[in-house]
Amino acid sequence: MDLHSGLPYWIIKNPLFDYYNPLKKDLETDIVIIGSGITGALMAHELCRTELECCVVDKRSIATGSSAASTALLQYEIDVPLCRMAEQIGEKNAVTAYRSCLQSISDIEAVLKETDIDADFERLPSIFYASDEKGVKLIEREYEIRKRYELPVELLNKGELHKRYKMRTYAGALLNRQSAQLDAYKAATQLFRYHIKKDHLQIFTYTKISSCEETPQGCRLKTKDDRTIRCKYVIVAAGFEAGQFLPEKVMKLTSTYALISHPIDNKDLWPEHSLIWETAEPYIYVRTSGNRIIIGGEDEDFNNPEARDELLREKTEKLEKKFHTLLPSVPFKAEMIWCGTFSTTKDGLPFIGTWPGTERIFFDLGYGGNGITFSMIGAQIISNLLQGKEDERKDVFGFGRIC
Structure with missing residues (x-):
């Protein structure tokens, strides 16, 4: 395939x-x-x-x-939120999984330093924002359990998101400053x-x-x-x-879509160039690469390459629309688009x-x-x-x- x-x-x-x-x-x-x-x-x-x-x-x-x-976002946050994972596999194991991911970001950074490899590794904050009322309840529960286990997290309201990051969202978000990105x-x-x-x-x-x-x-x-x-x-x-x-x-095999923008003026990017992703499923995610913006998401549960590829134009339009709704002051025009097949698990x-x-x-x-x-x-x-x-x-x- x-x-x-x-x-x-x-x-x-x-x-x-x-x-x-x-x-x-x-x-x-x-x-x-x-x-x-x-x-x-x-x-x-x-x-x-x-x-x-x-x-x-x-x-x-x-x-x-x-x-x-x-798209190589490095986050300690896992696709299944900690509060839900705790219900699936037990609180102790779920916290171990999250802490292991947090440590692994530093370990990857150490590998690159040890080998003197420049893979465009960059430490950045990560914003997990609520897309709807269901998402609001999720980030409230998630904030509580992460704070209890002393995982890095801050709770931001809608106003703070707009003022600090130019983002227009349904409600608030969780922020952590222990994420990163690289060129895989x-x-x-x-x-x-x-x-x-x-x-x-x-x-x-x-x-x-x-x-x-x-x-x-x-x-x-x-x-x-x-x-x-x-x-x-x-x-x-x-x-x-x-x-x-x-x-x-x-x-389970999943098809995902990604696009990268033309270069834009750095002053037009959002502050801190944070990684961004949402509570909705399937979620969209956003990062930068230099002065370009990468958007990904709109996942589909199928593994047929022909069916996956046929949706490329439609998914591009949807991702661009979601980005413009989220960050209306940030210009975005896709220069390259691609799609790929990945795997996911229930937990x-x-x-x-x-x-x-x-x-x-x-x-x-x-x-x-x-x-x-x-x-x-x-x-x-x-x-x-x-x-x-x-x-x-x-x-x-x-x-x-x-x-």
Whole structure:
């Protein structure tokens, strides 16, 4: 399936990583990572820094799947609000999930500093605004539980939103100052470049894995070209395409839409260039990239690329209209538009770890709007487990909650 269509901004903004290295002979190694997006890149980084031998395989060019279409907002807030998540999985586990996401933003920043990679990482506030009366009640409940657990949050009324951020909303919003944004494609490709040079990391592109089998001695993978890879462990970091390696379906496929504006004068942007998203479902979200504005959302619950693409013009018009209603003083004219397919889960959480009853095939599946922060968490958990270290987060994000 085509993971995206249209013109994703990131592969126009950045030079493509012209890396071509299909696997041409059988291979033996310790750990195989399937997937070369931002999830695979963070996973490879964690393994390389702990000196665990690994390689990466991908059926495409590096980072040209969902990572190329990601709008890359980094928030501790998860698609399912904390107050609702607490009802689904218990307050303790829900708070652990939120605190883990908060920490992962700093951890991603640390990875980029440690490797001296400029991936346009930028710390910014985030505004979660009420779209309707239902949203008003939600942010009141959400504010209460976040304050109780000392998570970063401020409550703003409608007037404050308009005065401070030029926003015209139904009511108030929650503000936190611990969010960020980056360029996911740039981060992934530069992390791989770093470890190819420093650790001689092997990456095999245009190498499609057709089967993956766990054995008492390790794992055996077969490629579409009938090459065999033998290893001790496999880590599947292939997003929704990981479905072929799972015993049953655990995610829902969702199509999402995004557009980026022409460059505008910086004085016309809203103050602080905050990330913005709403309480309505499906929600829209807004960020900047330099002096351009990115709008995303208008998600649809289908995975047919043709049906997804047919709605591109209609969704563009809806997103532009919503933006002009929200920020009427800010000029916006779309220059590039694209759409992509992503995965979501009922509780808004990723799936990290092994399937019950297996020991050697790990999954690092950062499903939902927090895919990149989840990817950082997944890389840490799996790296710890491979080193024989306990990680209390594994049960919160593991398959045990559905099996």
